[in-house]
Amino acid sequence: MSGLVLDHEPVSGIPHGKLAMWVFLASEIMFFTGFFASFIVLRNANIDLFTNSAQALNKWLALLNTIVLIGSSLTMALSVLAIEKGNKRNFQLYMTITILCAFTFLIVKYFEYTSKFSHHIYPWTDLFYSYYFLTTGFHGMHVIGGIIPMVWMLMRSFTKKGYHNHVRVEVLGLYWHFVDLVWIFLFPVLYLMFPTSYVPPIH
Amino acid sequence: MSSPVLVSDTHHDVHTDHGHHEHHKQSFITKYIFSTDHKMVAKQFMLSALFFLLIGGALALLLRWQLAYPGEAVPLIGQFLPELIASDGVIQPGLFIQLTTMHASVMIFFVIIPLAVGLFGNLCIPLMIGTDDMALPFINLLSFWLYFLAGIVAAAGFFVQGGAGASGWTGYPPLSAIGGLGQTLWIVAVFLVGFSSILGGMNYVTTVLNKRAPGMKMFDMPLSVWAIFITSVLMVLGTPVLASAVSMLFFDNVLHTSFFMPDNLTVASPYANGMKHSGGGQPILFQHLFWFYSHPAVYIMILPLMGVVSDVLSTFSRKPIYGYKAMIFAIMAIAFLGFIVWGHHMFQSGMNPLLGTTFMLSTIVIAVPSAIKVFNWLGTIWRGSIRYTTANMMALGFIATFIIGGLSGVFMASAPVDIYIHDTYFIVAHIHYVLFGGSLFGIYAGIYYWFPKLFGKMLNEIWGRRHFFWTFIFFNLTFFPMHILGVGGHMRRIHDPNVYDFLKPFQPWNEFITIMAIILGFSQLILFGNIIYTWIWGPKAPKNPWNANTLEWHAPSPPPHGNFLAPVRVYRSPYEFSHPDRADDFHPQWLAPGEVEIEETTTVSETQNTH
């Protein structure tokens, strides 16, 4: 008996990893669909509560984070491009920036969270904050889940053998853009529910 | 790497993703525990899920005992039950709902789904599309171990203070949100097993789209592969919604948030440490999210088996599938409609009755593709030449019971009829007719059919038939009377029906059901005996014991690492049985036109020897 390797070209023309990542992203969209759909329901039932509570959020920090994350999306796309063209220096450069952006995002989030805690705002404080911590928490976990392989790839690229698996980088890139994309929705939904000059009914 | 590579040394593990050989013997751990080989993962899924079947069944028998003989100590086992949940061996109300909850959760999340997609997905897909392994072998391994971990977490519930999850397998809040640690573990387990499903599903989709053997178009795939493929799509799209629902439930349960908790509940959770729910949430929201997954999930539990049954039926009737494409479109239709009918579980839940109308109509429509499938199966055996192997008997049993289960579904699909039978034993009867009579029979059919391929040994047919007859007869005796209880108004999940006067006349039925259930349970041991016996002493299986056409029968039994001895090419559709121009009554997919197969492992052309 013998082992047979049947590694012919992917029938669909899309590399396995990339196809699988897209399928996974479809599934991720459904995951956040659950959150967003119920957000709409519960917000509609508690509009005043949601608008009032959202006042305490710091939209400038969120704006900073949006910029950071979009920037990291750009550098991620550039690093995919670099490794495809075999440009090791550029890959390392862009990947490093991406990772730094990701960490910046997390650090800003950390300050946001601790400032909430110091004002005695916790997930169980009210429904809006439950949402805030739930969605940003899951988003933050996705960020962490992206940083780990990024760091790993970057480290590998500094070894003697280097890192050349451009499909994997591309797949990771897809994931990272998705993480960015979730934030693009979270930003207006959580932080920008009302004009700044808006005077809330209570408080 | 566009052309396949043949490697001849058995002992050398071939790592497809690195393209180099590692020259060491596989240790026990890498071979059996952390193997990424799809056949090993299939075996792992099969054995652990069958083990869970024993557990889940044992829980069912325990709860059956209480229903038949309320207040009487459970014989033999009773004395081992801890005093907290059972006094003097008598099952207490708290334990009873834990049993119901865990019975169903184990059966659904740890038995049927893993067998239907974990076992058959891993077993069938690579072999039947003629490739060496899954597209993502490591993800495959991960999927199994997440499942295993989830199993341990779920089972741990029984050993923590307050006992296991006790809000039904549907885990409706607010009840589930005020539960204790066992309930939390249940939530975590569901999340983990859902994650495992997603990983599995994404792997299957990729494999089917990317790794088909040359010559195999989508419409050359056997129905099993089609069914599992579409099921995987359901899993990928449905399961994450469950994951988000249980994430919110986890927050409610552990952090005392209020996604599903309305204002001012007069009970606080005994586990809340003085923390009060802030309110503002909606309990029904959870039900929507839950059923948005769990209705597709019931099709996740039946579609793969519909595929398996089609393959088995065609092979043993020696006849092409009647309406191959219609079968595929029916599967697609069921899958699509499956996403827009979830509300039929919630007719009485207090959602807008307008939605009730919508969901009623879509649910009734979903019976049409199911009807098409049933009729096509009948068309398949029509003018066939039926062999009554165990696998085929199980497949026919599947059809027989699925018809009954499906028809009872139509009653409930009619919302006004559901008013009365909702949450009664009528539902329980339906569940078991489709899940035991349907899914489990389909799984048994698949196990008897593919065991020779997977393990290289032939299961004992005589005991197999005994297994079938005992199961089929006692299955019907156990579950058919539940329709009667349901029509009588007997509620689900009640610890002692004798509280109600109008249920007292039904007590003899409860006793009868229990006795039948015990016999049914013990008849399943035949299967376990058969498997263990065969594994050790059974006769070796030939390469193609059933003279079937699909590619897996081209590989040796059991298939080596890499599955096939030579690159596979596909020449025809999978069900070319009894072609009038051929002497043989089958024409395998892998034979080139004019080629005949003369010996176990080599193929020779009619005119000249190619090797």
Added chain:
Amino acid sequence: MILAAIPSFTELLGMFDMLKWFPENVSTFGHELDNLFAFIYYISLGIFFLTYGVLIAFMIKYRRKDNVKAYYYHGNNLVEFTWTLLPTILFAGIGLYSDGMWEKTKYEKKVPVPDVEVQVMGYQYGWTCRYPGPDGTFGRQDRNQMTTSNRFGIDSADAAGKDDIVKDGSFTFPINRNIVVGLSASDVLHSFFLPNFRVKQDAVPGQWIKVWFNGTKVGKYELACAELCGSGHYNMRGEVTMLSQADFDKWLSDESAKKLGVSFAVSPVKSDSSATKKNDSTATVVAVATTDTSKTTNKKSK
């Protein structure tokens, strides 16, 4: 013990006569629901015998025989089309038939003008029911006053609440009257199940749902909880007593007397109005008044 549990052959055959297992129906629409069940049941029975007949016949007729080769055939589109179309038509029929009944029993706008309007609250583990009392109006509800001893949260500051009658576990209604129940729960989900009336509706905390029925027969009937609500779920039994209008009026005034310490000679506003309602459309006052209460409780912070 075990032998006694095994039914006789005729009893086994009797399994197929599904309809006889229903508990006695005592509501006006109950028999229509039963008829719908029967309709689907007979269709199903027909399909069952048809498919089983075909299945068994094929299984016998086409079992393997030597020298007989199976028929090489891939199917026929016309046949395929026919057996798609036929069930579709059949199902359309079932759907239409069902929808009428569904609207009648559950649509909020089809709830009939109430003769008796009450509120029922499910809790772990029991049912409690509130009658508006002689003044025919429910006292205001204050969610913050909801406690285990005041499950409806009847506002102690509201005079209209003083005469409200609250009964725990066993409720009384008149026959041949439209009884409209505002249903809710105070802790977890429950389900208000009256087998004899063919009524079932989940009680959802934070939400008021209207349920109605019209009983036709005097007697005592059981009320069950049909939604898992904890370890005491099985024991969440209630009782509904159906009385003639006269007995009901008497019962009501006795209860009011007990509550207020005053006796009422003749039964008050409420049941009077229901007696004359058939031709007097102004009697809807009661309904309006109660809708108001439910508004204050139903809509949250909006």
Added chain:
Amino acid sequence: MAHLTETETKKEYLKVFFGLMALTVLTVVAAVLHFPESWGKAGDTLHIGIGILIAIVKVLMVIYIFMHLKFDHPYLRFMVIVPVFLFFVLTFALNVLGP
């Protein structure tokens, strides 16, 4: 993006990046502005609605260019279309016909 050179691609990416930035600024500006009463109530759905509309444009840009959906196999579009369809099914049932 096989048909573009490296520099062309880079340019494309930068365009998208600056487009995203501009839209982000627009989102914030829109959130600060006051709109006529007839457009809808502030703090109700108006501002959040505008925010989401802009977000959809941004997301499409990310998906089409950064994630290469514009150039990739048409299969992959289903991975976005189908979940989005299901999102609408769920949201429709929950909100339009909802509780």
